[in-house]
Amino acid sequence: ELPTDRPRPAVQSHRGAKVSRSLKAELADALADLARQEGSTLFMVLAAVFALVLGRYAGTRDVVFGTPIAGRERTELEGLIGFFINTLVLRTRLDGNPTFRELLARVRRESLDAYAHQDLPFEKLVDELSPERNTGRTPIFQVMFNLHNEPVQVADFDALDATPIGIDRGLAKFDLTVSISELQHSDEGGLFAHFEYNSDLFTAATVSEFTDYYVLLLETFVADADLRLNELPSLAVPQRIERADWTGNILTHFGTWLSRTPKAIAVSSGRSSLSYGEVNQQANRLAVRLLSLELTMDSEVPRIGLIAAPDTPLVVALVGILKAGYAWVPLDPSWPDTRLVAIARDAGLGAIVTDPLLVDKAHLLSALLLPVIELDGKVTADDPQVTIEADALACIIYTSGSTGAPKGVMQTHQGVVTQVGRYSQALGLSPADRLSGLSGFAYDAAIQDIFGALLNGARVCLYNVSGCGNMAGGRSLTENTALLTALVADSITVVHAAPSLYRYIFGGELNCSHDLSSVRLVVLGGEPVRRSDFELYRSRFAGGTRFINGLGLTESTLALQFHADMDTRLVGQSVPIGDAVAGLSVALLDDNGEPGWCGEIVLTGQGLSPGYWRQPQSTAERFGPGSVLRTGDLGRRLPDGHIVYVGRRDEQINIRGHRVEPAEIEAQLVTLAGVADCAVTVVERQGDPWLIAYVVAAVPHDQPVAAALLDALREQLPAYMVPQAIEWLAELPRHANGKVARGALPKPRFDHEAGVGPVPARSELEGKLQSIWEEVLQLETLGVHDDFFSLGGHSLLATRVIARIRDQLNIEVPLINLFEYPTIAGFAALMTHLSCRETGPDSRDKLISVSR
Structure with a gap:
């Protein structure tokens, strides 16, 4: 997905804004000529460049976006009144360093394949793929692209000049929606691009830069369609400092x-x-x-x-x-x-x-x-x-x-x-x-x-x-x-x-x-x-x-x-x-x-x-x-020439500024008594990296004491290389070549069996919340940092938690707060914070005491 200027909210608000750009007639004509030369359409050319810009900003070679289709491919439907529009999902792969001409051929094939299956309702596709649902984003794709090539009728009032004015609705259905219109009947001609964006996620400056780069690449490929993707220009070239004479010992x-x-x-x-x-x-x-x-x-x-x-x-x-x-x-x-x-x-x-x-x-x-x-x-x-x-x-x-x-x-x-x-x-x-x-x-x-x-x-x-x-x-x-x-x-x-x-x-x-x-x-x-x-x-x-x-x-x-x-x-x-x-x-x-x-x-x-x-x-x-x-x-x-760090190509991890090879930890861990096999990886917990050791016991159902294993590692390794938790597995998941399938390792539980005891409640409020969670989740030993949804919680159980808080604590809390603060510690801190603001003038997000 696109990198956002602001954290994605738990629930979409659909607040939006827009940025618009006009593309000159000369560029529009050149794009249309390129489309004809390559046996494609103007939409395919525009979509190919758009996919490339998405890939550059998102740092991926596999781009997915949606596009609407009229759904009137049969002539007898053209005159009927009704809503036939469907949504197609276009997937473009940017790997292999192709020329733009080769990329356009890919997009042409993918578009034609999509058109051939346009009768499949998008809702049916969602049901079949069953992606993980999230209230903060739309399923399958978050970016929509569309070309309006229907004739634009310009109003003629004889002596009066009429100019179309776009209406900013202040809404955005998706993270980003790009609509391009052909100005077929205007004096200047050309294209008009409308970029509607979610203002909770992006700033106007970011979207403006996105449009600038889109136009730059359109102009670039019109001039040279044989340019390869690794030769793309940048919006700006970072300044380099000249090297002085630093030689010798x-x-x-x-x-x-x-x-x-x-x-x-x-x-x-x-x-x-x-x-x-x-x-x-x-x-x-x-x-x-x-x-x-x-x-x-x-x-x-x-x-x-x-x-x-x-x-x-x-x-x-x-x-x-x-x-x-x-x-x-x-x-x-x-x-x-x-x-x-x-x-x-x-x-x-x-x-x-x-x-x-x-x-x-x-x-x-x-x-x-x-x-x-x-x-x-x-x-x-x-x-x-x-x-x-x-x-x-x-x-x-x-x-x-x-x-x-x-x-x-x-x-x-x-x-x-x-x-x-x-x-x-x-x-x-x-x-x-x-x-x-x-x-x-x-x-x-x-x-x-x-x-x-x-x-x-x-x-x-x-x-x-x-x-x-x-x-x-x-x-x-x-x-x-x-x-x-x-x-x-x-x-x-x-x-x-x-x-x-x-x-x-x-x-x-x-x-x-x-x-x-x-x-x-x-x-x-x-x-x-x-x-x-x-x-x-x-x-x-x-x-x-x-x-x-x-x-x-x-x-x-x-x-x-x-x-x-x-x-x-x-x-x-x-x-x-x-x-x-x-x-x-x-x-x-x-x-x-x-x-x-x-x-x-x-x-x-x-x-x-x-x-x-x-x-x-x-x-x-x-x-x-x-x-x-x-x-x-x-x-x-990035399009401006700067580089963003995105991870490692090997298993090396970074713990608070220290580069750590899991193999070194694993080599020490597997020598300890009671350990048959192990794998070490890192997960993010509460914004911090945690080292997790997945261990297979030498004797099933006779696991060594986790704390003893960690103590033994402290005798061999620096503190930053000692895992913070141990997870016991019957066996490690492996690929066909025998290597550990680290992506298939289960999510850590962070409980007492994992080597890290649950953090007990530290206040009366945390204690009461802990009792409610244990009752609803039917679990016994929860810690204040355990994630409600990671422990099996879902929206229905969340409503029961909120109901019990209302019944037992006489406090009304919005359900959305539990999604935003899914740990006892975080939820208790939020309740304490909001309760301190009850006397303030704005009561929109405050706790409400319920009379009994």
């Missing part, structure tokens, strides 16, 4: 600012701050200590594990490891010890660097007989004499792996410099900026924050979001108000965060002390960004603040960006990820490797990762010759 660029502003603050935290000069001298001290270990090279420079809290020593460690000519491997202290040991072994670490807060954690890896170097804050003035090539390994960042074990993503000095250069140019970073350090340093986003500051003479302010290390004297900022207060106190200019953290920080109430006027950029990435995130930005930040959404994998750090301001108009409920940043090109490839407007996002350019550490097969699968990266992410290109 990381330390060269750091040294530029060290020599210019040695006393400028480079990094600060709740505990301390360090200038560029102080970072350099403490890093020299660490480099000398590392070099004294006399580590030997193998195929790459020595790798050094780094385990540290988000504090100033972290930045000293990063620079010091690089000054020794070595590469850093981040070890997140929140990860289980078994995972840290596995990474240390896989990377072949030569030593571990840590800060005083986490020295005990570092020594837990002593079983590997690795030397542990504790940062002591001492300084060495002289830089170590080490030659560092631009293509030398700078870091290995471990992510979730599809083979069942974490995989290391390599990056070189030149790769880091290139990525930071692109980030710096796109954001216009300068020494005056203060960048937020909200991301864990074991993730690629930290490269943008830390080196985005250090290579631009700016300051990075680190925040202990996770409470890591119990920073005595510092700030453990796990509470959103404390985080917000710290950001304000540090006069942050660039806020960079994962969307889930951004919502947590800025989604609450602000007070007068939370002055965000210093923020000039809000930068989001790591997980899909919603339209509500953009609206939050507009409500929280000053008028000059800009909004940036981007896509960046660990393999590329930064790939695409979308820039917006307070006046930017979005289309649909998602925020685009934009277009490729300077120095990169992007293509959307379909399953056949053909470029088009939707498909896998494939990057080409410099600065990409050289591949995966000691995994040549995985590297060959994702990386191609000529600096090509197949991201596995799916996107669709």
Whole structure:
């Protein structure tokens, strides 16, 4: 379906508006000529282009829309008075990258097939297909297209000029209805297009853009009917930023600012701050200590594990490891010890660097007989004499792996410099900026924050979001108000965060002390960004603040960006990820490797990762010759040229900014006692992603305790990779090739048998509602977050719930409220909210107390 500007209401209101466009006679004549040349009709040409526009906006190659037909194919019916109109459903496939001439042939065949069956009533088709009924949309199709080619009689009043005036009824039967009329008797001729739209879903600006693109494609194909679909023009070409000279190793660029502003603050935290000069001298001290270990090279420079809290020593460690000519491997202290040991072994670490807060954690890896170097804050003035090539390994960042074990993503000095250069140019970073350090340093986003500051003479302010290390004297900022207060106190200019953290920080109430006027950029990435995130930005930040959404994998750090301001108009409920940043090109490839407007996002350019550490097969699968990266992410290109993220082509999922391979979780889960088989997937619950493990017990009817399985996983996996619920199945559904049919996995129940106990009622009102639901649904242990309709509720049972609320609580609630708020928690919150407004002047949507 078309992406909407506003959320679809539970029940259609049919409120509508219209946008109209005139098409000049020259274009109309050219379209008619094209139709004659191809043995089709004007309707077929117009419908083919219309299907193409729908496909571009909806991001699909399978388009369905309705069209009315007169139903008078027999001549003896022409003179009869009566309503013979029927509705046909036209389905157009846009796959295979055809030329428009070939697409028109498809539409011609499909239209003729539909005409041959025009006597089948649309109501009968609905009965036979029996689609899921929804009060918020019409069945089978939501878009209607029609061409009126009947003669238009123009009134002639001799001396008076008469001009037809369209009447805006303020109604819309469908999401979008397009009616095109041939102006056969007007002086100018041509076509008149009338776009009637549901104003609850779309804005006038969106529909106007839709009409502009429709006209653009009509003009395009009239000029060249052999143009292929992947060559379609865009309404606007995104501006590209010219690439500056960002070459060499990381330390060269750091040294530029060290020599210019040695006393400028480079990094600060709740505990301390360090200038560029102080970072350099403490890093020299660490480099000398590392070099004294006399580590030997193998195929790459020595790798050094780094385990540290988000504090100033972290930045000293990063620079010091690089000054020794070595590469850093981040070890997140929140990860289980078994995972840290596995990474240390896989990377072949030569030593571990840590800060005083986490020295005990570092020594837990002593079983590997690795030397542990504790940062002591001492300084060495002289830089170590080490030659560092631009293509030398700078870091290995471990992510979730599809083979069942974490995989290391390599990056070189030149790769880091290139990525930071692109980030710096796109954001216009300068020494005056203060960048937020909200991301864990074991993730690629930290490269943008830390080196985005250090290579631009700016300051990075680190925040202990996770409470890591119990920073005595510092700030453990796990509470959103404390985080917000710290950001304000540090006069942050660039806020960079994962969307889930951004919502947590800025989604609450602000007070007068939370002055965000210093923020000039809000930068989001790591997980899909919603339209509500953009609206939050507009409500929280000053008028000059800009909004940036981007896509960046660990393999590329930064790939695409979308820039917006307070006046930017979005289309649909998602925020685009934009277009490729300077120095990169992007293509959307379909399953056949053909470029088009939707498909896998494939990057080409410099600065990409050289591949995966000691995994040549995985590297060959994702990386191609000529600096090509197949991201596995799916996107669709909007008519304005920007790209929208639509999902993955594989099973990889995104959990609060972390890319997770279900295979790694499954590999750990299947080794646990009592588990014969399993599959892990993600579902959305209350707007948040939930990891669900579907498990087959080794012994039927003798299932292990779900909580025990989850506890065992916590010993092996990071917290964000531990499923939030377990569903027990007799067997996993599979395709004919033996692979798990993830689409056939049942919907989770989220009950106590699934490993997550039902959340009990937390108030008297929730308790009363719970009793009513249990009685109506004939269930015993409901939780306040259980969905009424997912538990077997339907409209008839919903009326019984409303009746019992009226009888037992003496309150009248509209039935529609239960469809809008189908959980006990949500329904109780609504009742509480509305009851607080009873004394207000508008009683339209209030609860009504019923006298007894």
